[in-house]
Amino acid sequence: MKKVIVDKLIKIINSTKAGNANFYTTYGWEQLLNLYKDSLTSEYNLDPISFDNFENWKKVIVDNRIHAIYHLNKVKTNKWIIGCHGYSSSKESSALSSWFLENLGYNIMVFDFINHGESDEGLVTFGVHELDALTKVVNYLHSNFKVKEMGLIGFSMGAFTVNLFSLFDKKIIKKSKLKFVISDSSYMDIKLIFKKILNFTTDPIQKYVESLMDEVIKKYRKDFNIDVLKYDIVKLIEINKKTVPVLYIHSKKDLVTYYKDSEKLYELRKAISKKDKLLLFDNGPHVQTQLKHTKQYIEAVKDFLKNI
Template identity: 65%
Template structure:
């Protein structure tokens, strides 16, 4: 019985393609991208973001695994921003969330994590598989495009992945020419995220989740060869020798990830980075502060980039 429950819980965690599968089959990624764009502009107006150059996205399939799309800036830039979406989201969503950087002179690359969007099936790990996917995308970008420097922006699960990248290996920063990261609505503890996702996904599992968390993580490691607890981001920060400036963004009203996690990471990182910044909004749903506080959000990013001499 217990094994059946564990399998069911893992299936719930990895039910991340169901929402968009039909859209991809009926419309394709291009139509989905423009449907998202039109919907957001209609609902939120987003006058602060110029979408006049929004056409021209191109598709890349990296290593026959990861589906990515990219957008070249009209000013022939060699600056890049790579966007990392959140749990159960996709490249089309992060394309829109990252598009403000087109107005700042950046080319844009976004992609589907494993078991999301159009990328291959697999297992969501909230960090390990996601970091590996990001590294594959960065390898492709560096090897196939002219890159003077690049930045990373992540949302929720993507934010954790970006945070992990910034402290996981000091060689990554120089290899991929990363100059900054932006962490929107991150979390600190992977085990807590597993629990949160399960409770949000189906209330009937609420009584089971706590008692089965260790068994779920054990099954990941034993059966799928994924140690979801491989990275302890606090320990990585403590032993880190090199990082890049990070801007943390969070809503104090976030009910999915905790703003205190962003505050704690910001505080921990003061030992290794004096150029980090943090912006906490008083209102806003999970990963929605850009839509609900667009001007302040964009101005914070501009201020951050100016402070590290990347925006004139």
């Protein structure tokens, strides 16, 4: 019985393509991208962000598996941003969330993690496959465009992923020309994220599900040969001697990831990076502080970029 339940829980965790599959087939990513834009601009006061140049996104497929879109700045530049979306989201969402950096003079590339959006089916691993996908996109960018400098911005699962990339070997950092990272609503404890995703309405069921977290992780390791706990970000910080500045952003009212995680990462990294910044908002839902506090968000990013 326990095995059947664990199998079902893993199926729930990996049901990230179900919602958009038909939409992509029927309407395409361009329509979804524009629907997101129209929805956000009508619902929120995004006056500090100009969408005048939002057209002309182009599609590429990386490593025959990862679907990505990119946008060249209206002013020719060799500065690039790669955006990484959160769990159960897609490249279209991170395109909108990264767009303000186009206004700051960057070209933008965003992509779907495996088992998200239009990318191939597979397993969501909350860091392992996601870091591999990001690395492939970084390599694709450098192979196909002239890159003077590169920044990463990530949201939730994407934030955890860009944090991992920032702690790569210094040779990889240098080769990629990575200059900075923006980490919006990251996490540290993958078990807690599993619990948030597998959230049931009644306490007895929820407590039983939470008691199976170790079994879920064991099944990933045994049946799929994936250790979702492979990357201990605390240990990576402790052994790291070279990194790039990170701006941590979080809401104190975030009910999915915990602002204390961004706070702790910021404190831990003081030993290896003097230019990190921490921006905490008193309110705002998960990964929505840019929408709720647009002006303050952008001004904080501008200030961060001036000092790196």
